[in-house]
Amino acid sequence: MSLELLSLIHSFLLAGALLGTWLIIGFYAVLAFYGYLYSRESERSRRRMPTLTDWPAVSILVPAHNEEIVMAGTIEALLHLDYPRDRFEVVVIDDSSTDRTRRVVEHIMSQDRRLKLVAIPEGLGGRGKSYALNVGLAHAAHDLIAVFDADNTPEPQSLRYLVAEMSDDPRLAAAVGKVRTLNAHTNFLTRCIAIEFMSFQWMVQAGRWRLFGLASLPGTNYVIQREALERAGSWDPSAIADDAELTVRLSQEGYHIKFVPYAVTWEPEPQDWGVWLRQRLRWARGGTYVLRKFLPRLYRVRRRDLALEVLHLFTIYHLFFAVMMLSDFILVSGVIAGIAVGARTSPLIVLWGLAIGVFLLEMAVALAIEGENTPTNLLISAAMYFTYCQAWIYVCAKAHYLDVVRQERLRWEKTIRVPGLVRTSGQ
């Protein structure tokens, strides 16, 4: 095969990769712009937050499986939420913990009547967060349900903001808050995760809400109406990405989910690549489960929200993966084969570089909205494309291998907690 032919194939592949990249980058650039607009609007609406005199009662569900390290801090934060004391309860669902989780909860229970314990015994438990949440829902007393992960430290006003938004708009099934990284400064990985979360929330959550009136349920820090939840069929115990799956079903039922950026919770993220990999593998496989479940029904669905949500999952776990693979292949093969980047390919390389530039700009916008546009964060963002984003390729590849080749059964895998991380009021 002549060098000329190789160069031609190379150019075609590069053009394909670029088209995909620019599709994603372009879409996210639009989302970043609308995310910025929404950040301005939401700050104004926070200041105009109505002072409800009669706050609705809320049941806060906290699924917990072997959470003794973080449980006490989370419960304390929840019990100190800036919400009328007699208008909320905290239901901890002890999912067959084998450590001292139950003991920690019982200790705090003896001091505060708002805390309830639902203990799933050994043999029935360990089936995942969705199952635990369904058990908790059966024992929740109120019609508004809030969900927090067992390692979260919500800011005191978080619940109040979420509930006020729900009361303001009866079309909403849920109001979702923002998740910030508690251990962002620990190492390179946690810095990347923190930037990823900020970008995701200001582009995908805020941008989509402003543009399409659509947001996704996160796994934590959200308030949902019991009626909507039950109409949608509660949490799917087979789904290991419970949040994504439920989002799609709520959309299918015609419900809206609003992103409320000033309702903030702080969460420790994995500090170790192994833990990160297992967590993201669960997300990727959970996303694929949702796609498999809903994609065949998509042509029958007339709801735009549902289509957008499925498209979003497809973009993250499939299109992005394919485009990154192709781009990497082109570059590496180009270097190895020593193909000179001639006059035909060089404009494409420029376009490729430009795409990375726009990608960085989008992240810089998200960082600036959050007030985290420090030189270190901007440098880390630049390094992320070549490191953290590349690690996603491995995650997606392994997820597809397990799903398609090995056809391995989906199994809930708990994220290993980071000990000693509690947010104090001064942080």
Add this chain to the structure above:
Amino acid sequence: MTLEIGPVATLALALGALTAFALLFRFFAWWGRAAALGRARRIAARLSAPPTDLASVEDQSSAVDELAQFGDTDAAVQAALELMDGDDSAVRSFGIEVLRRTRAFDRWTRDLRRGGYRARIAAVEALGRVGDERAVEQLIEVLGDDDPHVSRAASMALLARDPDYAIDRLADALSSPNRRVAETAAATLMGIGEDSIEALVGQLGSLNAQARRLTIESLAAINAPGLTDLLVPLLESEPEPSVRTVVAEALARSGEQGAFAELRRLAQLDPDWFVRGRAYALLAEANAPGAAQFLTEGLAALQPEIIRRSDESDAVEVIAEGPRRVRAAIIVGLRQLGLTDEEVSAALRSAEHFALDGSSDAELADGWSEAIAALNQADPAGRANAARQLGEAGAPVLAELRRALRDPDPLVRAEAARSLGRIGARDCLDGLAECLRDPDPSVRIATSNAMRTIISKGAAEELK
């Protein structure tokens, strides 16, 4: 000779000129404000003493008019606020009149609702200097501000002018519908200390439960003398469990013998399960004399009630209200008293043994005699209903339920199987196993669910 200026120098010169212009502008603005303030102060000086004769009345009236219509409202407000710093009521009334006519109160109200941090703090400080009834009312509202710095500034501003009046208003604020206002007021009163005791004691008879609760918390934090004598009679008449809980906590903190006796009474007799559990836990926390024995006896006394109320439809254990909550609190207390896990487990086993084998079985079964009799009625729906009811009775009715497993009607057999599952009767597993071959599928399903529940419940208990 021609002077040549390059492009960089031109740019630098332009920037320099712009900076100089901006500085000059700022200077003139500052100078203008200072001059206006000076003029306003000169007018206000005519108001700094009470009127002495008719001429001074007329002069002061015209000074008030001049300040109210003064070109620079900020300067007029500042001058009027300076009048408020004195103690003379006539002089202060001039200041208030100027503030009213310059609409300063409206502006502060607006700032407090929608303003930024600096504007809110400035408004709080100004209202603190005014310190009249209207200003105090506004400051009390600000106690509920989202920003703790602003609410703290408000609590300090309240005390700046007339502390006695502010203490009374703060005590009234304990019953505010805005919980944060009430809690910040309580925190302020705690910070004031002994001077607020009188106002707080006045709130003990409040009709508002939140006010009573916060009052007791505040008095306990101040360590008010004679608090135990004040609180014990309250327990008798207090209808609100959350208030009885804080009374119990205050009593435990006092460490007096009389207080412990009262806590024991609460632990055994209070109608609210949480209060009972809290009283047990407090006895343990305070390491009251004989606490370990009292808690162990409490555990044994609770167990029959737990068995009688065992109504979960599956193996999930819910600790929300009821005796299970008290049991959890006692276990926490026993651990706090230094008992090892083995000792706590032994106490639990002994309590269960007492409940299952003790003489109370017959009494418990007696309570269900109607349902047991209903198992023999002709109507299958009635028999099924009775079998379902007996699922709440617990161990004393196992024999009746086992017999119902052989009822000719599948509805009754299925209900009996479910009830045995709810009770968690391991002894009945053999009888249930026979029902797995029942010709009716609903009986088979109910039986298999019940067996799974019993087995997992047993496994969980063994693990414990």
